Amino acid sequence: MTNASSTTAAAIAPATVVAPLRSRGYWATVWLRLRRDKVSMGCAGLLLGLMLMALLAPWLAPHDPAQGVMSQRLAPIGTPGHWLGTDELGRDMLSRLMHGGRMSLVMGLLPVFIAFVVGTGLGVVAGFFGGWLNSVIMRTTDVFFAFPAVLLAIAISGALGAGFANAIISLTLVFIPPIARVAESITTSVRNLDFVDAARATGAGAFTLIRVHVLGNVLGPVFIYATSLVSVCMILAAGLSFLGLGVKPPVPEWGLMLNTLRQSIYLQPWVSVLPGLMIFITSLCFNLLSDGLRSAMDIKR
Amino acid sequence: MFAFIFKRILYAIPIALAVAAVCFSLVHLAPGDPLTAVIPADAPAEVVAAIKQAYGMDRPLVVQFGAWVQRALQGDLGLSVATGRPVMGDIALALGNTLLLAVAAAVIGFGGGIVLGTLAAFFNGRWIDKLATAIAITGVSVPHYWLGLVLVIVFSVQLDWLPSMGAGADGSGEWRWDWAHLQYLVLPAVTMCFIPMGIVTRTVRATVAEILNAEFVSALRARGLGALAITRHVAKNAAPTVLSVMGLQFGYLLGGSILVETVFSWPGTGFLLNTAIFQRDIPLLQGIILVLAMFFVALNLLVDVVQTLLDPRIKRS
Numbered sequence: 001m002t003n004a005s006s007t008t009a010a011a012i013a014p015a016t017v018v019a020p021l022r023s024r025g026y027w028a029t030v031w032l033r034l035r036r037d038k039v040s041m042g043c044a045g046l047l048l049g050l051m052l053m054a055l056l057a058p059w060l061a062p063h064d065p066a067q068g069v070m071s072q073r074l075a076p077i078g079t080p081g082h083w084l085g086t087d088e089l090g091r092d093m094l095s096r097l098m099h100g101g102r103m104s105l106v107m108g109l110l111p112v113f114i115a116f117v118v119g120t121g122l123g124v125v126a127g128f129f130g131g132w133l134n135s136v137i138m139r140t141t142d143v144f145f146a147f148p149a150v151l152l153a154i155a156i157s158g159a160l161g162a163g164f165a166n167a168i169i170s171l172t173l174v175f176i177p178p179i180a181r182v183a184e185s186i187t188t189s190v191r192n193l194d195f196v197d198a199a200r201a202t203g204a205g206a207f208t209l210i211r212v213h214v215l216g217n218v219l220g221p222v223f224i225y226a227t228s229l230v231s232v233c234m235i236l237a238a239g240l241s242f243l244g245l246g247v248k249p250p251v252p253e254w255g256l257m258l259n260t261l262r263q264s265i266y267l268q269p270w271v272s273v274l275p276g277l278m279i280f281i282t283s284l285c286f287n288l289l290s291d292g293l294r295s296a297m298d299i300k301r
Numbered sequence: 302m303f304a305f306i307f308k309r310i311l312y313a314i315p316i317a318l319a320v321a322a323v324c325f326s327l328v329h330l331a332p333g334d335p336l337t338a339v340i341p342a343d344a345p346a347e348v349v350a351a352i353k354q355a356y357g358m359d360r361p362l363v364v365q366f367g368a369w370v371q372r373a374l375q376g377d378l379g380l381s382v383a384t385g386r387p388v389m390g391d392i393a394l395a396l397g398n399t400l401l402l403a404v405a406a407a408v409i410g411f412g413g414g415i416v417l418g419t420l421a422a423f424f425n426g427r428w429i430d431k432l433a434t435a436i437a438i439t440g441v442s443v444p445h446y447w448l449g450l451v452l453v454i455v456f457s458v459q460l461d462w463l464p465s466m467g468a469g470a471d472g473s474g475e476w477r478w479d480w481a482h483l484q485y486l487v488l489p490a491v492t493m494c495f496i497p498m499g500i501v502t503r504t505v506r507a508t509v510a511e512i513l514n515a516e517f518v519s520a521l522r523a524r525g526l527g528a529l530a531i532t533r534h535v536a537k538n539a540a541p542t543v544l545s546v547m548g549l550q551f552g553y554l555l556g557g558s559i560l561v562e563t564v565f566s567w568p569g570t571g572f573l574l575n576t577a578i579f580q581r582d583i584p585l586l587q588g589i590i591l592v593l594a595m596f597f598v599a600l601n602l603l604v605d606v607v608q609t610l611l612d613p614r615i616k617r618s
Contacts, residue, residue, distance in 0.1 A: 146319070148593070150556060269459070276444055276446075276451070277447075284442040
């Protein structure tokens, strides 16, 4: 009895909050709309290519990214054997850019992913239970909102010291509060809808209510919001490395490569800007894809 | 309305205290003793104790925090571990330069954003709309520290039109309003204006487009009002939203300038912060973060108050 009514309520849930129910199903419709969007699909393809390139770098890269030839330092773009030139230690740029993608992509995606899990958890708990629990969680996030994001990330990283783990910690801390705030506001609006009351009246417990009725409505919009943060996180993570607060040399990472090549802008300017160009392309693709996903999910219009 | 403003001002006090607590705890977040930079490894125990006492680090944390806040309120943020000078003097000097850079970037970014966003909304779907959207998405996607390097390469290295670093030829750090000094401001300000320009363009476009679709605008058009009069009505209605976004963006310009200031060696708070991080000068780090965060808290407060005054219908919890 309880089961039957909560499944019915779950089926109504997306209809009342997100979109009119279609025979195809909500997510199938979103996917169909996204597939028609050429810009989004182009960006998705490019990102997939970048990820594959980073993943397969040890097998694809023509040279060892850590092995430099001192006699071939700062070779220009187009040098035979080093098509994208070499860096200040004579290491092959193409190989380093391919390997650098591994660290840069992990540092752009991992903090947002952890913040998505933790932030949604905090936001849903705060929104669903309300009362003092809500006050404690949301007033704490208010404190983090009192800092500009870049400043907070650099302050925490600067105090903790350089390193991969510290950079991940500081970036995650920066992204939890905004995600928690979005999750809380959606949860609060869903909590009092009729279908949740109906499920509660049939005896569903808090855990079931959250799992079946709240999360189904909260996860989608929060996920979209989180995807829009990925590009910010990529830029910020590379920025930390650029300041010397991220990964340590000789690990190839786009931000760190940009930092060390900064000294060479008078000698080999166009080789020096390549790592930044990679950051730009990646973050642009994430932004465009996130925009496309948002409009694909906005079925009401 | 005034009750809301009063409440909002009162609420800023616990926030400011909590922000101070976060800044204070930065010291204890740092691995190792915050005084390792000044105490030699082989110093005898009584010397270590004496130095700790001089910096007030022998007392319980809560007492230290209370004393720190009390001194901070009087403008005393302690001594730099690296130089031994009062932190506040260095920060005040740097803050002036950062404000100058932020205001310059804000003027370019906000002005450009308002013009582009308005044009995009009026000419919805036309080429100017597409151009504005492209600029907006590029502005929020570009790593600005990289953009700064590209601008340096083009305008300093290749064309040799503008200087690439510092804030004045004589190195005195004193600012004057002449071209010899202004030329140092151009590249960093242009670099920093792109993010706020992108975000303001997006906001203005969305807000103005929504207002243009409202019934009262159709009514104005039906009554025969010209484009200028309609623009005036639209501007009045768009102002609260756009102002709040600009206020926030100005705060980000102040607090987020560290990367651009590092690229251009601009002698502001960001550059100072970078120095503090590398010398592990925790009192200086703490002081800069506190001052910038307090600016941000005050700015948020100001934005909320102005927004309420402009549009009393806005009610928030």
